Amino acid sequence: MWGLGNLIDVVFRLLGIRSYQPNIEPPPPPSPTASSAMGDNSNSTASTITITTVPPSSVGVATPAVPGPDLVGVTIERPLTGAGSPNHHHNHIPSTPQTVTDSTATAQWGGKQRQQAVVVRHAFKTYGSKKKPNHVLSNLNMTVEKGTIYGLLGASGCGKTTLLSCIVGRRRLNSGEIWVLGGKPGTRGSGVPGKRVGYMPQEIALYGEFTIRETMQYFGWIFGMKSKEIKERLEFLLNFLDLPSQNRMVKNLSGGQQRRVSFAVALMHDPELLILDEPTVGVDPLLRQSIWNHLVQITKDGNKTVIITTHYIEEARQAHSIGLMRSGKLLAEESPAVLLSMYGCTSLEEVFLKLSRKQTQSQQAVQQQPEPPQLAPPNWGGKKDVAVSNEEGGVVGLNFHQSKEMLVVDSNGHLDAMGKSSPSKTVADTCQDCASGCSEWTTTGKLRALLQKNFLRMWRNVGVMLFIFALPVMQVILFCLAIGGDPKDLKLAIVNHEANYTNMTYQYCPTKPGCKMEFLSCRYLEALNVSTIEKVYYPDPNAARLAVSEGEAWGAMYFTENFTDALVARMALGKEADEETLDQSEIRVWLDMSNQQIGITLQRDLQLSYQNFTKDILRDCDINEALASLPISFKDPIYGSNKPSFTDFVAPGVILTIVFFLAVALTSSALIIERMEGLLDRSFVAGVSPGEILFSHVVTQFVVMCGQTTLVLIFMILVFKVQCQGDIILVIILTILQGLCGMCFGFVISAICELERNAIQLALGSFYPTLLLSGVIWPIEGMPTVLRYISTFLPLTLATTSLRCIMTRGWGLDHEDVYNGFISTIVWIVLFLSISFAVLKFKKG
Numbered sequence: 001m002w003g004l005g006n007l008i009d010v011v012f013r014l015l016g017i018r019s020y021q022p023n024i025e026p027p028p029p030p031s032p033t034a035s036s037a038m039g040d041n042s043n044s045t046a047s048t049i050t051i052t053t054v055p056p057s058s059v060g061v062a063t064p065a066v067p068g069p070d071l072v073g074v075t076i077e078r079p080l081t082g083a084g085s086p087n088h089h090h091n092h093i094p095s096t097p098q099t100v101t102d103s104t105a106t107a108q109w110g111g112k113q114r115q116q117a118v119v120v121r122h123a124f125k126t127y128g129s130k131k132k133p134n135h136v137l138s139n140l141n142m143t144v145e146k147g148t149i150y151g152l153l154g155a156s157g158c159g160k161t162t163l164l165s166c167i168v169g170r171r172r173l174n175s176g177e178i179w180v181l182g183g184k185p186g187t188r189g190s191g192v193p194g195k196r197v198g199y200m201p202q203e204i205a206l207y208g209e210f211t212i213r214e215t216m217q218y219f220g221w222i223f224g225m226k227s228k229e230i231k232e233r234l235e236f237l238l239n240f241l242d243l244p245s246q247n248r249m250v251k252n253l254s255g256g257q258q259r260r261v262s263f264a265v266a267l268m269h270d271p272e273l274l275i276l277d278e279p280t281v282g283v284d285p286l287l288r289q290s291i292w293n294h295l296v297q298i299t300k301d302g303n304k305t306v307i308i309t310t311h312y313i314e315e316a317r318q319a320h321s322i323g324l325m326r327s328g329k330l331l332a333e334e335s336p337a338v339l340l341s342m343y344g345c346t347s348l349e350e351v352f353l354k355l356s357r358k359q360t361q362s363q364q365a366v367q368q369q370p371e372p373p374q375l376a377p378p379n380w381g382g383k384k385d386v387a388v389s390n391e392e393g394g395v396v397g398l399n400f401h402q403s404k405e406m407l408v409v410d411s412n413g414h415l416d417a418m419g420k421s422s423p424s425k426t427v428a429d430t431c432q433d434c435a436s437g438c439s440e441w442t443t444t445g446k447l448r449a450l451l452q453k454n455f456l457r458m459w460r461n462v463g464v465m466l467f468i469f470a471l472p473v474m475q476v477i478l479f480c481l482a483i484g485g486d487p488k489d490l491k492l493a494i495v496n497h498e499a500n501y502t503n504m505t506y507q508y509c510p511t512k513p514g515c516k517m518e519f520l521s522c523r524y525l526e527a528l529n530v531s532t533i534e535k536v537y538y539p540d541p542n543a544a545r546l547a548v549s550e551g552e553a554w555g556a557m558y559f560t561e562n563f564t565d566a567l568v569a570r571m572a573l574g575k576e577a578d579e580e581t582l583d584q585s586e587i588r589v590w591l592d593m594s595n596q597q598i599g600i601t602l603q604r605d606l607q608l609s610y611q612n613f614t615k616d617i618l619r620d621c622d623i624n625e626a627l628a629s630l631p632i633s634f635k636d637p638i639y640g641s642n643k644p645s646f647t648d649f650v651a652p653g654v655i656l657t658i659v660f661f662l663a664v665a666l667t668s669s670a671l672i673i674e675r676m677e678g679l680l681d682r683s684f685v686a687g688v689s690p691g692e693i694l695f696s697h698v699v700t701q702f703v704v705m706c707g708q709t710t711l712v713l714i715f716m717i718l719v720f721k722v723q724c725q726g727d728i729i730l731v732i733i734l735t736i737l738q739g740l741c742g743m744c745f746g747f748v749i750s751a752i753c754e755l756e757r758n759a760i761q762l763a764l765g766s767f768y769p770t771l772l773l774s775g776v777i778w779p780i781e782g783m784p785t786v787l788r789y790i791s792t793f794l795p796l797t798l799a800t801t802s803l804r805c806i807m808t809r810g811w812g813l814d815h816e817d818v819y820n821g822f823i824s825t826i827v828w829i830v831l832f833l834s835i836s837f838a839v840l841k842f843k844k845g
């Protein structure tokens with residue numbers, strides 16, 4: 001009879017609310033198919049439902065090739081339906097995992113009741129787009145009993161790794177259900193991913209720059225082990241796996257040694273469930289045998305379970321059960337001895353070939369049928385358990401009686417995927433065992449491990465260290481030396497017909513000091529002795545202009561023969577001056593304005609020099625020199641100086657850009673490299689959450705950022721004297737915040753990009769638009785209106801304005817322009833962090 005829990009759950013379901021019970025999934029009503037397999041009891045209203053098992057074969061006793069303890073004398077219960085012979089091709093996988101509470105109906109190994117460590121039901125998994133799906137798992141069912149070694153065999157690419165990654169919670173099925181150690185992987189309190197599982201992925205997935213000891217310490221800390229425990233375990237594993245000195249760097253080990261270290265990591269915390277993806281590749285036969293012996297040993301007491309994939313099919317004879325996988329299904333799931341006798345083969349390879357042929361034939365037969373059965377989505381209970389019937393129709397000759405022990409709904413309607421060796425211990429209990437540890441958002445061990453890992457990786461990589469600290473300094477130095485200075489030695493082609501032409505570098509031109517109106521052109525040319533201009537002399541205006549057109553000079557200047565007389569007449573006559581006087585008194589200049597900065601500099605210096613020249617004459621003649629100025633008087637500016645520096649304008653934006661994009665560069669690849677090397681997955685499976693990974697990187701980067709910011713500001717402000725009128729504390733805080741913002745943007749990039757190449761492209765691709773649109777090198781007031789709006793919503797724009805206001809105007813946080821920069825930066829940080837956290841959390845294949 002359903003308990004109150006079920007009733008509440010049904011009400012919740014009707015209301016569309018998923019009730020929360022740690023690790024307990026409310027079971028769907030039993031399907032008719034399951035019912036028939038269960039016999040009458042399935043419909044019983046008794047407090048427990050007793051289910052029979054589907055038998056393996058007529059062979060009731062499976063004797064493994066390498067008999068391990070508990071393996072002799074296997075008793076598997078007979079079905080009530082009597083459809084258990086392999087010849088019946090009966091595929092009675094219960095559509096819903098159900099618990100057996102009647103001990104007579106459970107599988108027994110050596111007289112012991114077996115619990116189920118892993119149950120996979122109706123698993124479907126595709127990669128690729130909906131239009132072109134690559135079906136990797138197609139209605140796969142699998143049962144791994146606790147305390148056994150389960151060998152998962154199959155050709156390359158058949159989906160073994162995919163299945164394992166779904167079991168450890170790193171990938172999600174498209175549909176179907178997986179139960180691991182009584183809970184669903186990835187659910188709260190299940191301990192999976194986490195310390196209940198030891199996972200050895202196919203790739204090495206180790207930090208190359210760590211020593212063996214540091215590697216084990218890292219994972220040991222993550223698993224919450226004490227330093228003493230780690231040391232002891234390390235010593236055992238070094239001996240057991242014949243590893244070299246614990247101080248050897250992983251990257252300097254041979255391929256086989258690296259695989260053994262990887263295996264040691266999986267064994268480190270002595271987990272309940274070991275998932276090993278090809279652990280024996282590249283391992284010599286002696287060690288391979290000792291690995292297998294160890295696996296047999298640890299499963300001896302019935303508490304540890306091992307799932308292992310291997311390409312050496314024959315070595316899997318030592319497993320208690322074998323799952324032969326092909327085309328996304330298990331062709332068979334049985335003990336090696338049963339498989340061999342059932343198919344009359346002498347090797348497992350033969351069995352596999354036989355089964356594969358049968359599967360191909362059955363698929364062809366199905367295709368020839370007028371109405372091929374649809375591959376229906378899995379149906380957990382209810383009337384149409386189509387998936388089960390399809391298996392029968394689609395995979396002829398397969399023995400799917402893997403459910404030696406089914407799962408039964410207990411009196412409270414709770415699902416016991418473990419098969420319950422102790423009636424008092426339910427799945428809920430099992431899961432709650434670890435709930436205290438699993439529900440903590442983090443542990444000091446994990447943080448310690450992650451932080452040490454980040455710092456150690458940087459420390460061990462001198463190139464990265466130099467990059468981190470030398471690059472911003474170099475950028476500042478280069479910026480201050482290369483940008484904003486006045487152009488120097490710009491060639492000006494001068495033609496002065498008041499003096500005789502001598503040669504290009506020299507022209508005799510007498511200057512008369514005091515209030516003497518002679519050779520005024522020479523006096524002006526003397527006033528033109530500025531560092532910007534290098535004078536070159538030409539005999540006539542045409543030659544000078546030709547020099548400009550040929551790029552030999554930036555401008556040509558011409559004084560007429562009677563320049564001095566005409567200029568004096570112009571000043572004396574004032575409004576009476578005739579056209580010719582005006583024309584002759586003119587200094588004619590032709591500039592090359594193709595380079596705006598150079599053209600403007602020349603214009604500025606020619607005009608300033610002329611003003612100085614006239615003021616000098618007027619002063620010598622006791623006339624008010626103010627007459628030489630335009631009647632617009634620029635008083636001392638309120639902010640800045642009368643001779644504004646481009647450096648001061650650009651510096652705030654450059655400081656932020658350097659810190660922002662260095663952080664992007666550092667972080668954007670950090671996660672990708674770890675992910676590509678399988679390290680991220682390994683840490684996730686060990687129980688590290690995306691939040692913890694992000695947090696550890698934020699802390700590491702923050703320390704780095706403080707160093708970078710200090711260096712950038714010291715060089716900018718103290719060494720190169722870029723003006724900073726405001727509070728330096730505000731400058732520091734805003735710069736560090738921008739660094740954090742860049743780091744979070746880097747996280748987003750690394751979370752969404754699969755390849756480092758794509759991350760670099762995205763980071764570089766975002767650099768120029770951000771730089772150009774953020775008002776760093778040109779005022780946003782000069783942009784079209786639409787771009788100005790877009791610009792406002794970029795992470796660097798308001799921050800640049802804010803920093804500029806602090807540094808050049810000396811404003812504080814009470815000014816809108818200043819606090820807007822802080823607010824926008826914080827908003828961007830939160831946004832980027834949320835995006836990367838969400839992507840990391842939900843981006844499973």
Ligand SMILES: Nc1ncnc2c1ncn2[C@@H]1O[C@H](COP(=O)(O)OP(=O)(O)OP(=O)(O)O)[C@@H](O)[C@H]1O
Nearest residue numbers: 127128136155156157158159160161162163202845
């Ligand atoms: N992330 C992915 N995106 C797209 N396709 C994938 C992805 N991972 C695996 N596949 C494809 O899924 C199929 C199964 O791959 P999987 O790695 O699970 O096979 P496998 O049985 O473990 O192979 P092997 O024994 O060679 O390791 C392959 O065709 C593979 O190309």
